[in-house]
Amino acid sequence: MSARTAQERPQRKGSIFALNESNPLVPYLxxxxxxxxxxxxxxxxxxxxxxxxxHRWDPLAPTQPYVGLEFYRNLFDPSTPQSQFFWRTLLNTLFFTAVSVPLLIAVALGLALLLHRPIVGRAFFRAVFFMPGILSVAVMGILWKWMFENQSGLVNIIASEYLGLPRLPYLTTEWLAWVPIVVGTVWWTVGFNMTLYLAALGNIPQALFEAAELDGAGSWARFRHITLPLLAPTTLFVAVTTVLASLQLFGQSLIITGGGPTRTTQSVIMYITEEAFSNNQFSSATAMSFVFGLVMLVFTVLQFRIMARDMQGGMR
Structure with missing residues (x-):
């Protein structure tokens, strides 16, 4: 090795491309x-x-005049249609979230507990409950709209022909129209939550259940004091992701009911889309999006705090 090469080596180590701990630029690269x-x-x-x-934004206009917080003030002025429809559709979305999220957690946990046991055909049933999740929202919506059609739907045919019950106009009755949306959403997405619970159940040491059984603990006691506390981190993740997904309700209502009747099942994202692309009020729709995003952020933070506190209390 020549003396010149030995002198150049320290300089190369100090270059910005040298990946060593002494170079402060490495983490940023x-x-x-x-x-x-x-x-x-x-x-x-x-x-x-x-x-x-x-701004009063119009992609075809030569100028975009500044209007300040006008579109945000419209959302809090009860006399404006933006305020009336935005908060009404937000309540519709919150109602759907309040109904669907507990079902998606409880049903997923129940299925996971059943399919965690060594039963015959366990892999087959796991696949059956998970496979609907691979369908697109369009396929899911068309399927459940057909099943709950007012006259020719499969649900009404079974109810009238085999059970002797009257046919119900699910798709054109206020609040009753939520039935196919909620039931279809649970059928469509419960498999993913079930898979998460199955993975968490597989990580619980069986020695804990065996020790509790030797101490005389019954099935309910083992579930309450061992299974539930150890599933708390998974439940927190499932709850937060399910709430966020439910707040973004769009395709199910659009395809199954079209947001009707009388906007009963119209979600807030459906109204924001209508305001932007049907009414051509892009600035107003953007303001609604930010307000709705803030609502989602508040719900997420509150959910994290409440469930994290419950997890800490349950592990003490």
């Missing part, structure tokens, strides 16, 4: 690709959305 995409697909769209919501 690893973060740079993610930072670029984060800025392009998150920071810039959010910033541009804020700009649109404070």
């Amino acid at each position: 690893f973060l740079l690709p993610h930072a670029i995409f984060f800025f392009i697909f998150t920071v810039y769209p959010v910033g541009y959305g804020i700009w649109i919501s404070t």
